[in-house]
Amino acid sequence: MIGVIKADAYGHGLPAVAKALSAKRVKTLAVANIFEANAAVSSAPQSEILLLSPLLKEEIPEVVSHSHWIPTLSNLYESTAVEREAMRQKRRVAVHLKLDTGMGRLGGFPLDTLSLLKRIEKSRYLTATGLYTHFSSADTDEKETLHQFKKLQSFCRLAKEYGISVPAVHLQNSAGLMRIRGGKLVKGVRPGLALYGIPHPLHVWQHRFGSQSLKPVLTWKTRIALLRTVPAGTPVSYAGTYRTRRKSRLAVLSAGYADGIPRKLSNRGKVLIHGKRCRILGRVTMDMTIVDVTHVPKTRWGDTAVLIGKQGNDEITAHEFSGWAETNEYEVLCNIGKRVLRIPI
Secondary structure, eight states: OEEEOHHHHHTTOHHHHHHHHHHTTOOEEEESSHHHHHHHHHHOTTSEEEEOSOOOGGGHHHHHHOTTEEEEEOSHHHHHHHHHHHHHHTOOEEEEEEBOSSOOSSSBOHHHHHHHHHHHHTOSSEEEEEEEOOOSSTTTOHHHHHHHHHHHHHHHHHHHHTTOOOOEEEOOOHHHHHHOOOGGGEEEOOOSGGGGTOOSSHHHHHHHHOTTSSOOOOOEEEEEEEEEEEOTTOEESGGGOEEOSSSEEEEEESOOGGGTOOGGGTTTOEEEETTEEEEBOSOOOSSOEEEEOTTOTTOOTTOEEEEEEEETTEEEOHHHHHHHTTSOHHHHHHTSOTTSOOOOO
């Protein structure tokens, strides 16, 4: 398994997640760029670090200087630049090649990737230790996912016909694990969202494994910074998009859109306080969010409000939260702000 910890481990906190995966003997961690690579190395110094994004030219010397960092190559000019730097530093660099089977973002087309593999076989400074592709629609389109997998299989057969060795193949993302069984061809998988206990696509995971197949590792909380009782007709937050319909008790939470609560949740999202759902009233602001706690009389200043996670007998999942925000779980989790403390337990 390659543990995908890019984007601050999908908002969960990269240092803590890298350390936890390393302790579980996950050998390879995947990040987006050199900033994340450096953070991963600090927490998991023995791990291999696979860089998933293309390198900028000025980043190549630093990547080559780290013996456990593995750049992803898509084409000849990237390969040439890394090889020249490896020659300059007198180092042999492990690389992974990416094949474009339908994502249309990174990777080479089959014949170009074959040529690149053949060239690297002859190189004194580069060693291809991995080959991979990325599914574009595994969460929504099983047919397209299977089509991409068949393209990968065809590529490997073609390489064999040309006498070109194919390095270890790694393939499935979280949704791809539900769609494709890689068989003997695939040597590694790259779970992202599933690694954090979030089933995506939700309906596929629940159908195949039941609703409790994965357990989220994240609970996102804030606290009540202020309590107020206001009369009926009181405007709430910017532009008064909500007016109280009765005498109401309002709780001001110490988190807003700068912390990752989307403005889309204005007048529609909910939080859990004492295990009860409390509706967000008015617009979410930069640093604060206002909720109605009239129906939770035991609420006190400093109480915890759960944005995502369980409290009492109820739970707000990342899937439900992202639905209110009209986006997906990935964006919601990655947008949790830097000033929100990540506390591993």
